[in-house]
Amino acid sequence: MSKLAQLAATTVAPPCCPSLTDRELTEEEAELTAAMFKALGDPVRLRLFSKVASHPDGEACVCDIADVGVSQPTVSHHLKKLREAGLLLSERRGTWVYYRLAPAVLSALSGFLTTSD
């Protein structure tokens, strides 16, 4: 198991947030959660995120996902934003950086958006 896979396996769900229908978010919870949604709120960033998430190996080399019609520095910038938002984990191996979903964070966001309505 690579370091990246180990890191992904041990990442725990962030304390934030309740399901939307449970109760109002506090200001602090709203800050944290909005930052993650903001990171997903750009089409190119979302495509890069989708490429990592759907990669059959469970992780993606930046060299495999960079064909989104923008320059390499822009790709790097978007991947940095996704990492800073806690949505992706990254690991350098040799020449390339590999990316993997941070699954507990996704589960938290998915649970947040789940409603019994």
Place this chain on the structure above:
Amino acid sequence: MSKLAQLAATTVAPPCCPSLTDRELTEEEAELTAAMFKALGDPVRLRLFSKVASHPDGEACVCDIADVGVSQPTVSHHLKKLREAGLLLSERRGTWVYYRLAPAVLSALSGFLTTSD
């Protein structure tokens, strides 16, 4: 049942999007989905959204949710953005506008963020 509740009950899930782990998003799917995440990517907007979602009546009068520390025009602006993104439904009744979640859209976003990893 109010017109708003009827509208919410008949709203169907948008065609977008597959689960993140299924396949890459197309450019068009990424545009649509990123617009919804962008609407949730502001702390004040997310608090307003949370106030509507957690309201015990299943809908909220704008008069009940406007205490988020910003001016009334700013509240109106944020609610308009949430409506335009397809996340909230609104209905004017007398003096006030009432808001309700568009539940099928939330289910779609929640499903999108669900992964078996």
